């Protein structure tokens with residue numbers, strides 16, 4: 001862990017959909033909009049899976065017994081869940097995340113951590129990435145998301161709640177420690193009600209109280225969680241964003257403002273894509289032997305062309321040459337081109353392959 005301190009500051013975004021299941025139901029059924037609804041069963045033993053913001057005003061929240069919810073909010077409308085729809089929306093938002101970074105760690109269908117320190121768009125400002133992602137989510141799904149931006153997972157997660165719903169907040173390295181000190185212990189992500197109660201017994205009510213305890217004390221009383229609590233009390237959290245699957249490719253694509261019919265113009269558009277892919281691979285120590293060019297036409301049909309070499313591409317010029325050659329094979333274009341993509345696969349190196357290599361990737365980040 002010590003060598004992490006020499007790493008550059010990480011840029012972590014936590015994206016969290018607002019009242020996810022309930023918002024999907026209100027999206028799909030206009031009669032439910034503006035009304036207090038609970039997704040879940042209304043039966044005697046039913047539990048609220050999600051509550052709309054209108055229902056939350058009455059104190060209805062997820063995991064609450066439906067009977068209690070109905071008592072708090074007599075006009076509450078119960079809607080049966082449609083998990084296949086929620087999964088499909090979840091897939092849509094993950095595809096949006098993947099345009100920015102392969103380092104996506106979903107926490108549930110509607111929440112994920114993204115490490116955008118190195119990102120496929122080459123964007124410097126993580127809060128601009130969060131704004132873009134939220135706008136795309138809105139555009140594609142019609143739903144609102146909130147985001148937290150910070151230099152580690154713990155603070156990004158805390159930040160996504162600050163301006164909810166439909167907002168985002170940044171916690172900078174400068175502000176992190178003071179933010180944590182002022183935080184009530186029961187608000188800490190990773191401190192459940194039982195732990196919070198035990199902490200209270202030791203006089204720990206806030207982050208500042210937690211910070212005043214030694215590592216030895218926290219290890220003695222909270223075991224393996226001790227070092228985590230010691231770290232987050234100082235705004236330190238070195239947990240990596242762990243993608244839920246091993247990455248198989250690195251790609252970048254761009255949709256053009258005006259469709260392209262000219263081969264030279266299309267070739268010129270390949271360069272920034274190849275550069276983005278190469279920049280990312282270089283930063284991650286990834287090589288690739290297969291390059292794929294995706295061509296999407298104005299009628300939304302698409303073609304892909306691939307070439308695999310015996311050894312990994314050595315530089316951006318090689319990727320670009322291969323991409324141009326592949327593009328030439330579909331010229332003249334059957335229709336104007338609205339999007340081009342360049343993807344590198346058959347990956348080698350630290351960021352690809354088996355789980356052992358995946359572990360190396362984690363360390364090198």
Ligand SMILES: [Mg+2]
Pocket residue numbers: 016017018019020110111
């Ligand atoms: Mg949510």
